[in-house]
Amino acid sequence: MSEVEVQQLVEMGATHAQARAALKQYKDVMQAAERFFEGKFDHIKDEDVEMSSSRASPARDKVPRPATPSDDEDMDDAEDQDEDEDDDDDGGDYVDYDSDFGEMNGITATSGAGNVDVDPYSGIFFSKDRKEEVIEIDEIPETIVIHETNESVPLVTQGQWMKGCPEGGEQSFLFSLYSQLSTDATPCPHDCGASISRNKGDFFALHANFTTYIDRLRSRVTKICPRCHSKMCLACGEPVSIDHEKHAASREDPLFHCSNLQGVILGVGLIMLDQLYSQQVLDSDDLGVRTAKKRKPDGSNVDGDDEDSMYYGPGKKAKSSSGIGYDGDATEDNTGQLKALANQRSKDEKISKLMSSIRVYLPNLNREGGGRTSDYLVHPTALAHLRRRFNHICSSLLRNDSLADMSDRSVLYFELLEWLETVSNHEALASMMAMPIMVVASVKSVVAKNNQARERTIVYEGSSGPRELLEGIAIQARAALKGLEGNKVVEPTPEELTEEQKRMTVDAKEKAEEEITSITSDENMKLLRFCRRILATVSAIDRSLRDTKGDAFVERLHASLPNISSSADVTQYRVEAGASQDAIEHAYSEWATRVRFEYCDLTVPTAGQDDDVTPHYKFFYDNEARMLANSDIPKRSLAIAKELAILTTNLPVSWGSSIFLRVDETRVDVIKALITGPEGTPYHNGCYLFDIFLGPSYNQSPPNVKYMTTNGGKYRFNPNLYADGKVCLSLLGTWQGPGWVSGKSTLLQVLISIQSMILCDEPYLNEPGWATGSGTPASQAYSANVRRMVVRTAMLGNLKNPPEPFAEVIQTHFRLKANSIIAQLDEWLSKDDGKSTAPDGAAYSGVTINKADSSGSSNGFAKDIEELKGLLKSLGD
Secondary structure, three states: OOHHHHHHHHHOOOOHHHHHHHHHHOOOHHHHHHHHHOOOOOOOOOOOHHHHHHHHOOHHHOOOOOOOOOHHHHOOOHHHHHHHHHHHHHOOOHHHHHOOOOEEOOEEOOOOOOOOOOOOOHHHOOOOOOEEEEEEEEEOOOEEEEOOOOEEEEEOOHHHHHOOOOOOOHHHHHHHHHHHHHOOEEEOOOOOOOEEEOOHHHHHEOOOOHHHHHHHHHHHOEEEOOOOOOEEEOOOOOEOOHHHHHOOOOOOOHHHOOHHHHHHHHHHHHHHHHHHHHHHHHHHHHOOOOOOOOEOOOOOEOOOOOHHHHHOOOOOOOOOOOOOOOOOOOOOOOOOHHHHHHHHHHHHHHHHHHHHHHHOOOOOOOOOOOOOHHHHOOOOOHHHHHHHHHHHHHHHHHOOOOHHHHHHOHHHHHHHHHHHHHHHOOOOOHHHHOOOEEEEEEEEEEEEEOOOEEEEEEEEEEEOOHHHHHHHHHHHHHHHHHHHOOOOOOOOOOOOOOHHHHHHHHHHHHHHHHHHHHHOOHHHHHHHHHHHHHHHHHHHHHHHHHHHHOHHHHHHHHHOOOOOOOHHHHOOOOOOOOOOHHHHHHHHHHHHHHHOEEEEOOEOOOOOOOOOOOOOEOOOOHHHHHHOOOOOOHHHHHHHHHHHHHHHHHOOOOOOOOEEEEEEOOOOOEEEEEEEOOOOOOOOOOEEEEEEEOOOOOOOOOOEEEEOOOOOOOOEOEOOEOOOOOEOOHHHOOOOOOOOOOOOOOHHHHHHHHHHHHOOOOHHHHOHHHOOOOOOHHHHHHHHHHHHHHHHHHHHHHHHOOOOOOHHHHHHHHHHOHHHHHHHHHHHHHHOOOOOOOOEHHHHHOOOOOOOOOOOOOOOHHHHHHHHHHHHHHHOO
């Protein structure tokens, strides 16, 4: 016996004495574990107090287990030699890739008095920048004829079984299990000399459904020796004891007999799941069913689709010359939509049912009736199967950027959440929650070999792990809950409540919740329950990770998760002198991603007592907001909830242009937006503010939007941005053309339309009468005039007197981009035509303007630039 085997049994609850006695009598650790669970060694006591103390210690406090058994231990038993050699080949015991023991990053995890505390889990939090090249082989599949049905069924090929990005010694474990279960016979474990036949098709047949596979495997896995008539397990070759079988009806299933069965069932089941899910996605694409897409932090789509296809519909593009709004159909043809949704629901139910069936065989110590043998002695391929197969589906589903779509597909997402909770609850699997998911980045080559196999070089790249992806959904869920809660009224509370007051407060809150539930629509409640389930799952996963992995693991994990931060928390974003442009742009994008969406207090502080407790707000639509105080409009609340869920994680941010949003923490219909001018336009790097109110009929009708960067109502920056703050956009109903589509259009579309279609490269063309004047002197003069207004108001004015609540955003924006903006200002000054700044650029439509103002001096552009440069340089001090 080896110390590794003893330690494995100790972790299952045996004492050292019991572990040694079991291994002495039963040479295989699997068989020894089974006998221990049956109570055969309960009479054996600990050899001394020290061993008892050692057994009681948590796994993470134990002395690190050696990665590979010693040579002497390898020779303990001839029957174990081949298995030990397999371990030697991969360089470590299978628990190594769980990173619980041994040396990680050159540091040995230790604990106890006099030892320095270190993070024992640092090794698994490797960078998402990791890239791996893997050679994969597609073989021509074999088939087997099922005699009972005379049906020909394909078998899992070795290449199919091994497919995926390897981690640690996974390949050797996968190969070993596949090879072992593909052999034609196994000897009787009672040494009677008989040989029991087995078939590759018993374990690796890809039946039409998983239930058929399980039923057939269950009927064939227990065999009777033809010579000694004893029972044995066909998967591990070990005896099935009489004592074991006595309680089979009440507790045991032959498919839980050993970890080999766990490994093969999970492997085959997840291959079936992967095939079903991939086919469903292909079918949806063929039918033209659009699925929600996740956007990168820079605002681009993950799957490479251009921005127009996401926001303007497939095959449509923004009209660069009109600038009047969202180019969508006001009357949309919904033919077939309900059929497509029903089809999607049917597919989701099939996938969910298969996932539920496979989940039964995941290692789970909390299953009904207690843990089984394979729950304690997890097969080393279990984590490999999950990483290679389940993570593909997990990543795809959690990248959905529409909480509403997820809620509509809750039958599938609820099952996904069950999987994540189960995985996080077992120490052998929990590390997967923090490990980056390796996704296919490219297929570099395809080579035919002897007309039998195709060899491909696959490049895998790291991406966000399951817990990180789930946090993105949790952020949306929290935002949606704020929207579903409706308008909150700030109620003054006494500094100290009596017990009676506390009781009355609790009763009032419970009554209010009951009333809200009674008047809330079914659709609202559906989304409400879904959001609560997501957040409950997040809490359950984190709680399980603390129990199985410890506080250091969870703290390190949380530090890597996306979050909605306060601007004050990210003032540390700075760039060192001499930093590369790539480093500067990365820092800017990281900062902008963290602060793009925040809740804040937008109310106006009141002095003294006021009979009217309804607060005022620091924005244009104060009266409209106050009129809706205490209102409860379920349909509007649902629309706002869905809107907030999208906005929290999908506002586009990039070095070129970003959108920032601030939402009142108690009135989620009160919103302020800041858009930085896009690169390549006369608006570049200026900060443009908008006040937004989601009115009583939102989103049956569009939001109210007011442009605020007008130099006190003097400057008209664009034919579509009036000096009085009016925003001309067909999407808002303020201009002719395709308008707001009830229940479909969103605030995000409005913001992106302003960003891309109004703040454009040639604003002169946004005036319908001038649409053919591209490149004309009048157009050039209009852009030059815009640049002068931008520097004076959208840059210098905002930097000198930053408007609330964007002071930190504006200052950081200019600080991080100072050098770039200084170079931009020099270019703008060289292109200036020397004309006076006209409050309305329409003056340049054909009227000649003198290059000097009324005082005979220059137009003041150079002076404004010089002052702005001084402020930019001071920001870095």
